[in-house]
Amino acid sequence: MKVIIFTKKSVFKSLAVVFIFLFSVFYAATGKYELLNVFLNTQRELPIYCVDTSDKKVAITFDAAWGDEYTDQILDILEKNGVKATFFLVGGWVDKYPEKVKNIFDKGHEIGNHSTTHPHFSQLSPYKMKEEIFKTSEKIRRITGKETNLFRPPFGDYNSLVVKTVKEAGHYCIQWDVDSIDWKDPGEEVIYNRVVSRVTNGSIVLFHNYAKQTPLVLDRIIKELKKKGFQFVTISELIYKENFYIDHTGRQKLIENNKAGM
Known part of the structure; x- marks a missing residue:
């Protein structure tokens, strides 16, 4: 046996x-x-696409990688409407337009990191990713005197290693759930309808500072979302900083809320 x-x-x-x-x-x-x-x-691993919240809050963001032709117009529209936004800046743009960086910051807007050379991060080693992140965050700090802990991968390109490395670099990895596709110059009505029809509580909206149709339609978008009861906040004001997880759709949720519903 x-x-x-x-x-x-x-x-x-x-x-x-x-x-x-x-x-x-x-x-x-x-x-x-x-x-x-x-x-x-x-x-x-996923970046933060949007935030799970019962509050009617939305964060509008602008990526700045190339020119600055429409930056002042955008800033004027935001100021006229009392809206604060988050600008994700590429290091090369920071070098070329330091006075614009200072102006964005002085007007009360938030500044995030959009890499140094705008590469595809999924093709980089963790070392090169961190180098891209740290260089630009330092450039932003030198101009504004404030540290940034927000990072958006160029082209929205990421994989699990990218998100993990961004976290290790001490930054929140930020994506978006509402794409205005303004960089394609699809027409003012296309941009307007895409944004106002897709924004929900906790949305993050993607615009670009160099898209020529954005300043033509931005005021209308802001006014319409305000009519719907939305409050505009920066990314740092929108996202949870601790006790959260990100579900399979990229929505950031509080773990405490999930436990409370058990």
Whole structure:
């Protein structure tokens, strides 16, 4: 007769497997896969596309990588409407237009990092990614006197390693859930309809400071969203800084809220 010997290690492993199985069955039944992913750390790394909130808040953002032709017009429209936005700046743009960087900051807008040379981050090593991030954050600090901890990957290009590396560099990785596609110059009505129809609570909207149709339609967009009851905030005012997870859609959620609904 074969004798089976149970060791403490084998018993512990068996109990762990049973616990994980029961835990997964429970969350499958309740639909709370997100917290299970947090617990097991199996979910792929995602940037923040938008924020789960009951408040009617929206953050509008502008990427600045090339020219500055329309920057002053955009700033004037934002100021006229009492709106603060977040500008993601490329290091080369910071070098070329330092007075614009200072002006954006002095007008109360938030400044984020958009890399140094605008490369595809998924094609870089972690070392090169951090070099791109740290160089531009330092350039921004020298002009504004303030550290930035927001980063947006150029082209919206990322993978799990990119998001993980951005976190290791001490920055929140920011994407968007509403793309104005203003860089394509699709027409004012296309930009207007895309934005006002897609913004929801916690949305992050993508614009570009060098898109010629943006200043022509921005005022209308802001006024319409205000009519709908939306409040404009910066990215730092919108996102959660701790006790959060990001679900499979890129929506940032508070872990405490999820637990409260159990």
